[in-house]
Amino acid sequence: MTAFKAVLLEGVEVVFIVIAVGAGRGLLGLASAGALAACLVVAGIGAAVHRPLARVPENALKFAVGVMLSAFGLFWTGESLGVAWPGGDAAILALIALFLAVALGLVALLKPRVAALA
Secondary structure (H helix, E strand, O other): OHHHHHHHHHHHHHHHHHHHHHHHOOOHHHHHHHHHHHHHHHHHHHHHHHHHHHOOOHHHHHHHHHHHHHHHHHHHHHHHOOOOOOOHHHHHHHHHHHHHHHHHHHHHHHHHHHHHHO
16 A cells, blocks of 8 residues: 555656646646556566566565665766766666665675574
């Protein structure tokens, strides 16, 4: 039920963004068509990858999503501050690699401590 509420909230957010951006420029029809097309594509991809993703351990999936969100967040924060990233948008891949290396290093460092406490 929590996942449903989160997806519903994101859907409502998309509706508000489409209305705000589309109506402000007189392109509400085109913006709505684009949002509908995006919704259909995401639903199709979700249906296609549902079974394979269901076999991935939840913690591994959360770890990967956390690494990617951190990398994208740092990249977009830099963009908003006017950072000229070496390699442009490809710098996101380097940031993902950096966050992954640091996270895996910290896991390896802290794992013996957790095992010793148990």
